[in-house]
Amino acid sequence: MSTSTAADLSYLDNTGTDPAVRARLVVGDNDFHSITEKVCGIVEQPRTPPAWWVLFAISSSLTLVLFAMIGYLVTTGIGVWGLQVPVSWGYAIVNFVFWVGIGHAGTLISAILFLLRQRWRTSINRFAEGMTIFAVVCAGIFPGIHIGRVWLAYWLFPIPNQMLMWPNFRSPLLWDVFAVGTYATVSLLFWYMGMIPDLASLRDRAKTRIRYYAYGLLSLGWRSSNRHWHRFEFAYLLLASLATPLVLSVHSVVSFDFAVSIMPGWHTTIFPPYFVAGAIFSGFAMVVTLIIPTRKIFGLEEIITARHLENMAKIMLATGMMVGLAYSTEFFIAWYSGNRYEAFTFLNRAFGPYAWAYWTMVTCNVVVPQIFWSRRLRNNPAVLWVASILINVGMWFERFVIVVSSLSRDYLPTSWGYYRPTIIDVLTFVGSFGLFFTLFLLFVRFLPIIGMAEVKGVMPQAHLDRPGHRGHGDYHGDIAASEVV
């Protein structure tokens, strides 16, 4: 497909800075057919690659560990975790906020970047949305299992009942139920709806009966007629508009869990924007962590190009600076407010017993992204990959610092404490990664990981420059003829 020789990979580099030349979103000598072949080919491989089986064995085993830990927790009690009285929320809530945060990138890429007409999103949006769904699945587990009487978790939902008892609408935990529930629902719909034309492609190419019926069922009778496309694009636009406020609202509401309380270190008005920036930061980091190996293994460098990675690095740089600003604002306000409890909480974060966690967070979230100022470093996939993992570590520690260090030393010094996770805490967290990767591997094997129809819409062959024709997707005007590099 590529005209270049194997040794000459320079055609893959579309990170040029010449403003007169619009970068190509798909490089190499690709046409519509080659895109279909490449993306469907991953799903249609007759034999599952051995590497997939190895990874799947590991991740599904970890998933079993997760369920074993949950089983032990439910039969024994919350005491199997390291929680105690000043620190009544620990790993479970940290993990919840961590996973919800990761689940932000998908909808941001699909909805906000769609409305902002960022056409580069088409190559990565399916992938990021999938990751969002899996992260939200992991996130959804934790608030459910962290309560003392798991079997009564449904009391958090406003279900009419014989006790005539409603939940307490003043409680941020209840807002959380609504916010995360809505977000999960809309993200799932958005992901699935966007996938319908591609599922139909898989159906049409199916060689076995099972595939034919399975993809046939999932593609909901899609025939690619003009009317279908017209409705599809309109529905996509509507869902994008619906999902956009949710990107901002869900993590704002998660931050209310803390901001609405009266605990020093939690009770701050900066939390909603700070949490949203952090969520986008961690979400993009996770997309990068997953997408770099995936594009390498499946040879998708021509579709998920170097420029895509560079754009994500830039977003991480910007959001990383935002969280850095939030960290320093918190310190400033702690001093400026003149509130001794608030001031001590922040002093304690940086120099108290949890200082190790605080400085891990600052190093990973503020210092590490600074390397993205360098064009050379951000365009080096290996460097980018390692940095994205460090950012994920840092963002986990951010939540740990917020939840645990604030609680461990609040108002009365006689009730101060030091929280230590137990092995059960740690294995539950590790197990949640198992679930995440299991779902991810299944996705890679059975669903189109790139939105083929949308990518085709932004290729030169879509002839977007010809008047009277509108390519589908986020077409937003004519493209200069000089686009082809």
Next chain:
Amino acid sequence: MMSPATATELGIADGELVELEAGGRSVELPVCLLPGQARHSLAVALGYGRTAAGQVGNGVGVDVYPLRTLAAPHILRGVSVRGTGRSHALATTQDHFAIDTIGFAERNARAGTLVREATLDAYLADPHVIHAHDHHPPLISLWKDHEYEGEQWGMAVDLNTCIGCNACVVACQAENNIPVVGREQVLAQREMHWIRVDRYFRTDPGLTMGEVEDAAVVFQPMACVHCENAPCEQVCPVAATQHTRDGLNAMVYNRCVGTRYCSNNCPFKVRRFNFFNYHKELAETTMMQFNPEVTVRARGVMEKCTFCVQRIEAKRIAARNERRPLRDGEIVPACAQTCPTRAITFGDLNDEGSAVSRSREEPRSYATLAELNIRPRTHYLARLSNPADGGAPAHAEGHADDGAHGKESA
């Protein structure tokens, strides 16, 4: 027990096992740092390390009789102390860990506003001296105030008469079927006491922890203060903690699902959580010890001080049957009943003549953390002292809290 200054001198850490040697005999004991222990002296407790004391007593602590001789039955001279470098975790309900420098400084700085004190001279010069540091923004609330037609309960604790004896803790435990959780759970900071005696040390200002030798102890019984504007009530998603018509902050055990959000949002950290089923393996006879008036709480449920609601209801029903109003002082919570110095007063705040209402009028009356606009129903009466030199530090300076206070093996 050893003073922190002596420990610094000997290079011994809190909780470290030390070998005490006298007259060729030696025992190994963990050190508990306690300011106030005289310099270069140690105190050890007899009566531990028993071998025939049954399940509870066997093997707890260390037998120090080997050191005791007829020649020196009480005070032993010339004891040599040698640190072993190993340590032992002392299960205490105060100060679970040796504290760092910034924590030490902050604890000292806060104690004065939490447990207020004044010298008699200062109090006579200005009776409102204990309120001198009450500076906070106007306290306004988002919510509509509760209105009370009948009684609304309140408590007053007189720090002047409280001697910190812990009798209230035991009484409450017996009255309210509070589980005894044992050493491991105490080490994990999961003790279940509904009332506790918070203890702070008052040291000379400017000392670091290792230099502290002498200290005065200040203490404050602390239970749920039944905030009128309760932070716990607002955050419970299932409305399991509610205000009652008579102003109590009530826990509805049946409704609680155990999110523990209330505990996180409690500035006093007086809420207790059933991390396990603490009533699982009890003998029939043990179960018969329980107070039948009080629910035994299940696993996964939050609990806390109820102001002995079962006693309130019993008296209220009796008064109603006799067609008379409740008399002041008729209702006595278990802690108040047991207090040997009558430091705890309980009664109706809507009755202007009640003892608790009158105590509110005293200039010594203050509520801990009132600046958070939580409006506690338990007020404290500040402690007045009359030191011989008349010049001991007044409140808000030089309080220190140090070391642990384990009785288990020391």
